[in-house]
Amino acid sequence: MDLFRITVAQTPSGADKPSGSCHLKVQHGSIGTMSEITADAVQELLQMNKSIKWYMEEFVIHLPFQEPRAQEVSASLARYAALLIEALRLDLGAPDRNTLHIVIQVVEEAVILPDDCIEIGALRWEVLQNVHLWPGEAKPASVSVVRLLGVPARQVPVVSADRPESASTFNILALTARPRSVDDVPHRLITKSIYDVVDTANTKVDACGGSTAERRTTLTIVRPGSLDALKRELNKKQRYDVVHLDLHGKVEDHKAYALFINEIQRGAHMVPAEDLASLLSSHGIHTVILNACQSAVEGEGPAANLAKALIQHGIQIAIAMAYKVLDVTANLFVCSLYDQLLRFNQSPLLAVQAARQCLMNKRTKRTSYLTEVPLDDYLVPSV
Known part of the structure; x- marks a missing residue:
């Protein structure tokens, strides 16, 4: 399996950074870069979070006859994915993406953030696991998303570890x-x-x-x-x-x-x-x-x-x-x-x-x- 790990972590907002935006450090293997989700994009994602919650919890359980609204929410997942993919800066370090099995590690550290900034953990990165939402030129073979906590964050193994002889x-x-x-x-x-x-x-x-x-x-x-x-x-x-x-x-x-x-x-x-x-x-x-x-x-x-x-x-x-x-x-x-x-x-x-x-x-x-x-x-x- 041709694995490609992407690690995303949030960085503190400084006086020189736009208010309301989400500042990220993105690591592609040995290549690191800074990225940003703009304040406007953050507000758009927050609004979509509310719609997704309605879609998952209200629509199918209590309001299944509101299917037109549900279809709009489902269609909006492509936009949600596009905003996150843009923030990953894949143009800098992911060659031959069509054959890659991408593992996105979202590191949720204790970072002090202003009141108008979204926490990285509140974003639904799991949207990216639907490869059909990726643009054709960037579509990977598969995507896994894992959330990591703590500093240093423990990596979740992708392949099964060798079994000890005693583990029958x-x-x-x-x-x-x-x-x-x-x-x-x-x-x-x-x-x-x-x-x-x-x-x-x-x-x-x-x-x-x-x-x-x-x-x-x-x-x-x-x-x-x-x-x-x-x-x-x-x-x-x-x-x-x-x-x-x-x-x-x-x-x-x-x-x-x-x-x-x-x-x-x-x-x-x-x-x-x-x-x-x-x-x-x-x-x-x-x-x-x-x-x-x-x-x-x-x-x-x-x-x-x-x-x-x-x-x-x-x-x-x-x-x-x-x-x-x-x-x-x-x-x-x-x-x-x-x-x-x-x-x-x-x-x-x-x-x-x-x-x-x-x-x-x-x-x-x-x-x-x-x-x-x-x-x-x-x-x-x-x-």
Whole structure:
């Protein structure tokens, strides 16, 4: 695979820089340059952010008969992509783009910004993963977007690391929590989907006669969906490659919480993201998948984003959802993601890319009004 990494980071605004614009440092391999999203473009992107949120959360769930407006939002994604591509300054360092597999690393550092400046993390860089939105002369073979936190930011590996000799199994720990009064994806849907993919992967291994080149997969389901049950399972000292948390996130006082079940009252038990991250990382967990609605929502800072809060407190890779998610979207994404992880031994980054492509290929979604509408829900997952 011919990889080309582009790293984008925000720089502080100085007195000599235009007010309201977004100033960037862009790195193409060993070539670095400064770039800018103008104040007018920033305002245009902010307005499109509002439209995209309506498109993802209101249109398909509550207002599916407003399809003309939705089509306008979908068409505007090309303009959104054009503004971001211009800021990447690809003319300086990306030769033969038609054969390149581009990885865009968006570094979200703690930079002091004026009130009228947009944070780089608030931009929907995931739009660029639809290569059909790129101009013909610049269209790459594929694009992956990954958000990096911290200084120095850890790179997310593109290809799978070599497996240790002792890793004869790929181990998944899954927990589903649906406290009373919390409305989200049906609690058995995701667990059943993961089980089906695991069963298919293991059937393939068995058909190959248990070859050492193939790994069997184990799936451990935590019941009930409480923090104490999770602790009990982790204390058994089993190695887990992925922890899948099918639970809801909540923001309160600009802090992110994960909603587990209170075992006694069956209501919600709010667990601070930093406490959850500390628990998981202390047991050697590096990769966490969160499929609940708005588990990577932007707008109130990293501490209010459940996925980012986990990264800030020790988790290496968090795959989450930036918007409310349809049942069918969650199911398609999870099935494709685990299929890539288990049957094709892809890295989490490439598995997410393939799962996004699955969503792009199956844009038509059925609404609660029994209508079918096209939806660009590849924007929902975030890494």
